[in-house]
Amino acid sequence: MNTVGLIVEYNPLHNGHAYHFREAKRLANADTAVAVMSGDFLQRGEPAIVNKWARTEMALHLGIDLVLELPVSYAVRPAEWFAHGAAALLDATGVVSHLCFGSESGELPVLGELAALLASESGALKAAVAEELATGASYPRAYAAAAARAFAAAGGLGGDVDAARLLLEQPNNSLGLHYLIALRRLKSGITPLTLQRQGAGYRDESPRDASIASATAVRRLISGGGSLAAAAAYLPPFTLEILQREFAAGRGPLDWDRFSQPLFSRLLSATPEELVGHPEMNEGLEHRIHKILPKLEQATVTELIEQLKTKRYTHTKLQRTLMHTLLGHTRPMGSREVLSAGPHYLRVLGFNERGRQLLKKMKKTAKRPIITRAADLSHPQLDADIRASAVYANAMPERTGVDWFRDYRQPPIKL
Incomplete structure (x- = not known):
């Protein structure tokens, strides 16, 4: 029995993701699918539009059988470490036979040659x-x-x-290359597959197709239109229903500017010497931040990033660096020695009946402990995940203590 692994963010899950899921299962001739999904904060240094539990529901409705959380220590990282953490999780399950990723080229042999050279x-x-x-x-x-x-x-x-x-x-080619490099370094037996991206580019800010748009374009439609109606054509019905429910409950939508107050509190209270203790805070960025802060006309993260941007300090790098600052990440957390060891656990966010059977099998095959409750393990990576989820919940339109510590109360989503 083949099991295909997918590395996802689903921010939110749209029609292009549904196409990728169907084609991945077909290419891998897979009966089951496992997704490694970023939690509440994402690879480009952004907060997810809705929390990881809602996005897990989307994945299960799509047909994913088992959803595992990519620790925030890897989720908010450059491509090399994001890919390494996610590939290591799939490998650690002991049940995943294939990894299918999207790419602009759709040419696995060329990317494979590159990976062999660069690994x-x-x-x-x-x-x-x-x-x-x-x-x-x-x-x-x-x-x-x-x-x-x-x-x-x-x-x-x-x-x-x-x-x-x-x-x-091209961003998906680059990320796919790092998946291939990670599999080589892990000496993994997982077979890689790639699928050419259809209908929309990763960074497209406006739809170019009648039914498929990038997640970036979908989020812009939601924020620009003030409602979900503008994005409905690009979303599966279950995604639309889940987003409507989360927005109505005051748990979304979230964007960077909802985190302005806690971020600026950290930036204003820290010295440059303290700021440099966060990952990716280098090349004098800590001094540039302190130079820019007095010049801001609006205390928003959007304006701060616009003022900080240079050829060297890209939008994505700035977002990730500020996210590390917001979440209190330290340089030792992001050291090559720590990250190269891979995630130390398999955190289950959700599963269906086929996923339950996979979990049963994983009890014998998994190379890492399987965690279904936050209280099951004490580890710095898991502690960082729990703190990150609390920070995320604190920025929701309707804040509650229940959401702050949902990680301790919420069992895996079962569908």
């Missing part, structure tokens, strides 16, 4: 990345440029550096 992180590659960073490029662009040079020099894509760079600068 070892040679000294030459590190030196090339440093050269690109010295030009003022952001790290993602510096890495893409250095990797493209290395791939072309090795004869990849006929030695065409520009073609290699274009391939690597």
